[in-house]
């Protein structure tokens with residue numbers, strides 16, 4: 001079995017909150033007086049993290065993520081419960097922690113490396129490598145208080161990852177750097193993973209968590225709501241942040257229930273693999289076995305999130321027609337932007353014609369976040385064209401499609417062309433006019449962007465037969 005390197009048993013953390021700072025003093029002088037409100041930032045956290053695991057931690061602001069990390073790192077002590085951490089732990093906590101603002105970058109590097117157990121000579125040997133990674137030029141000899149937040153993170157990340165940590169803790173830091181630096185950081189994290197290091201990674205960036213982590217937890221109001229695959233945890237998290245207030249509690253109860261089922265399933269699985277030698281092997285690196293649970297316990301539903309609006313819609317100038325209300329609906333006509341893989345939907349819009357036009361054609365295109373043109377319906381198809389449209393007409397355009405996309409966010413485009421002054425040209429066109437999220441379909445285990453509804457077929461080849469063949473060849 002994989003060794004557990006971080007173990008938290010029934011860990012809770014209570015902060016005292018005083019209305020007036022002087023109340024803290026009064027309470028010390030008069031111990032009988034209770035002037036503080038108690039605030040439980042963590043409640044009864046139980047978690048075992050195996051060596052080599054990369055665990056993503058997600059949750060809303062104030063849900064307790066940083067408190068949890070600080071308890072693991074040891075900069076906060078839990079109010080109740082037990083914490084056991086094995087190995088050298090290096091942390092990139094929230095901005096400002098760990099570095100002395102009055103010292104230069106160089107002095108801070110030495111100071112931090114020594115805290116992590118490196119002697120002067122060892123740190124000197126590492127220094128050039130750390131400075132090169134941080135790439136902040138002469139600022140390395142300036143006091144840290146003069147740094148931009150980007151420079152600060154560059155140096156802090158360089159130190160934290162250059163000291164060969166057994167456990168690396170990264171608290172929402174990478175979002176500060178530019179993309180090129182982020183790429184460099186992810187490459188560094190991958191090296192630590194390959195060396196068998198354990199990483200705890202707090203991020204609000206869903207794609208970073210799913211790409212980097214093997215497993216994830218969802219925190220909410222100090223409670224550990226769910227431990228599962230990053231994909232599922234992120235989808236539950238997103239559902240929670242967009243949930244209508246009256247649905248939020250119901251949703252939380254549903255997630256708790258799912259977590260219970262997952263735990264039960266893991267225990268049963270563990271039990272059966274202990275009982276039967278030939279049973280399935282336990283999940284590697286703490287990765288959670290998901291198949292039986294997912295298909296039974298999770299139900300995704302279609303809904304509309306009004307906050308999901310593209311940031312960069314481009315509308316071309318209209319030339320006699322205007323596309324209105326582009327959206328996706330269910331087959332029954334309900335407008336949604338959260339779809340479920342493998343289900344059928346309708347992409348619909350209307351076009352109002354201000355001028356009479358001939359050879360009118362209607363099109364659609366779906367793009368990925370990076371702008372890749374994923375799928376569309378050709379503007380040349382006869383079924384998508386009208387020979388003549390009179391001014392004042394409104395045409396309703398429907399594209400029925402099967403959503404063979406894997407979970408992710410996609411963007412919709414629309415265009416209508418027709419004859420203007422003897423030229424076939426765009427009458428109206430909109431780019432990234434709407435966005436939608438595809439949620440997993442229970443049956444799919446597909447990855448990549450497109451779900452090809454792949455049906456694997458496995459055949460165990462009779463080994464006796466092979467042996468016989470080989471023997472006959474020898475003869």
Ligand SMILES: Nc1ncnc2c1ncn2[C@@H]1O[C@H](COP(=O)(O)OP(=O)(O)OP(=O)(O)O)[C@@H](O)[C@H]1O
Pocket residue numbers: 015016017039041059060061062063064065066067068
């Ligand atoms: N020293 C403290 N004294 C009092 N309350 C605190 C203290 N530190 C944290 N808290 C409270 O504990 C809760 C959890 O805070 P924490 O910083 O762990 O949240 P978080 O999940 O990291 O949030 P974010 O996403 O904003 O970083 C918050 O409500 C916060 O106000």
Ligand SMILES: [Mg+2]
Pocket residue numbers: 065066067094171172
């Ligand atoms: Mg935090």
